[in-house]
Amino acid sequence: MTTPFFAGQHYPVIVVGGGQAGLSASYWLCRHDIDHLVLEKHQAFHAWKNERWDSFSLVTPNWQCRLPGHPYDGDDPDGFMVKDQIVAWMERFRAAFSPPLREGVTVQEVTPRSGGGYRVRTDRGALSADRVIMAVSVYHQPKVPPCADALPDHLTQLDASAYRNPDALPEGPVLVVGTGQSGCQIAEDLHLAGREVHLAVGPAPRVSRFYRGRDVVAWLDDMGHYRIPVREHLSEDQVKAKANHYVTGRDGGRDIDLRRFALEGMRLYGRLEDLEGGRILFGHDLRENLDNADATNARIKASIDEHIARHNIDAPAEAPYRPVWEPAPDHPTRLDLDATGITTVIWCIGYAPDFSWIKVPAAFDDSGYPKHERGVTASPGLYFLGLPWQHTWGSGRIYAIAEDAEHVVDHLADELCASGPGWARSHNTTQNCRP
Incomplete structure (x- = not known):
């Protein structure tokens, strides 16, 4: 039995989550000299250490990494x-300021406390805090369609976070479902290893790695795309549904062109729809999904062309993309599992958030998603950090976490200072209060 080591301790601030978002919040709390504690269920940077495949690399260039x-x-x-390399870089960040981090602590419930603040119940005892920062992302439960339960027992099923390398899978063909960043990169990893890959193609967009002499990310950064506030890009519902563009940083970076994979032998299908009598059924949308992905890429290139022309930038010309493969009109929409000998299915269709353990209704919308303004919720003293599109496109990347964390902690510090000099003196934060 685990011995509790919390016995009702109180902190001005508790941060839930010890990834890059939680420790970025801790950094700014330390700069404000605000007493706090960071609680992490596993160990710092757990997802980077334990939920990435062996050949994983960033899809954004290293210069965008800023904590x-x-x-x-x-x-x-x-x-x-x-x-x-990512883990080592993040560990150097942690070592630089030694955050007050407790690892191996599962937060089980957060509830409002009578008189203000919050009670934080963990598997190691209960604590309380005046302010709580939730830095736990939104990638909690892998999405798996209902038909997965009907697949034969001899098939190995796993989600993207459990995939490590081709050799760790049973021999035989593999079905990868989903073409977001993870699905495309895992399919490529298997394809390069010589495995027979069947890929269910969804509606995710794509982007080129390089265009007109530079990384596309560099062009978009110059154009300010990563700093445009989310409300100027998307509605709230669109934010939740938006998929990332697929591309890779592997081997120095390159495009992921599913048509090229098909030309090389990968079997492409439309979106997975159902299972019927030992056959997987796919939609008739493969051509549409491929065309839409290419159209998004073309629009991004066109915006770069406009930027180059507007600023009279000397950049090499580049011919328009031409599809190297097209699905035939009678392209298969059924996959017989026995006939193809598929042994493994990898689900890469995203993750769903689960905030059911946070019993603070005012902080969520009707769907159970955090309702906030740049991480500040309607429930006093409750914050979120590390959400996709929290403020800008860059919020879903390491690129903007420092800025997002600074904003949240500045707001929190202003609230603490506004609570009066008595509070400030007792919590050693008078140096941050302004007359």
């Missing part, structure tokens, strides 16, 4: 760090 006071510190700013 508070800790920009990318390597010698390849235009490259793409692989998993071990």
Whole structure:
């Protein structure tokens, strides 16, 4: 039996989550000299260490990696760090300021406390806090369609977070379902290893790695795309549904062109719809999904062309993309599992949030998603950090976490200062209060 080590302790601030978002919040809390505690269910940067495949690399260039006071510190700013390099860089950030982090603590429930603040119940005892920052992302439960339960027992099923490498899977063909960043990169990993891959193609958009002499990310950064507030891009519902563009940083970075994979032998299908008598049924939307992905890529290139022309930038011309493969009119929409010998299905259709343990209705919309303004909720003293599109396009990347965390902590510190000098003196934060 685990011995509790919390016995009703109270902190001005508790941060839930010890990833890059939670420790970025801790960095700014330390700068404000605000007493706090960070609680992490596993260990710091758990997802990076334990939920990425072996060949994983960033899809954004290293120069976009910025944590508070800790920009990318390597010698390849235009490259793409692989998993071990990412973890080492993040661990150097942690070591630089030694956050008050307790690992191996599961937060089981957060509830409002009578008189203000919150009660935080954990598997190691209960605590309370005046303010709580939720830095737990939204990628909690892998999405798996109902038909997964009807698949034969001999098939191995796993989601993207459990995939490691081709050799760790049973021999035989693999069905990858979903073409977001994870699905496309896992399909590529298997394809490069010589495995027979069947890929269910969804509506995710794509983007080129390089265009007119530069990484597309560099062009978009110059154009200010990563700093445009979310409300100027999308509605609230669109934010929740938006898929990331697929591309890769592997081997120095390149496009992911599913048509090229098909030309090389990968079997492409439309979106997975159902299972019927040992056959998987796919939609008739493969051509549409491929065309729409290419159209998004073309629009991004057109915006770069306009930027280059507007600023009279000397950049090499590039011919328009031409599809190298097209599905035939009678392209298969059924896959016989026995006939193809598929042994593994990898679900890469995203993750659903689960905030049911946070018993604070005012902080959520009707769907159970955090309702906030730049991380500040309607429930006094409750904040969220590390959400996709929390403020800008860059919020879903390491690129903007320092800025997002600083905003949340500045708001929190202003609230604490506004509570009066008596509170400030007793919590050693008078240096941050302004007359």
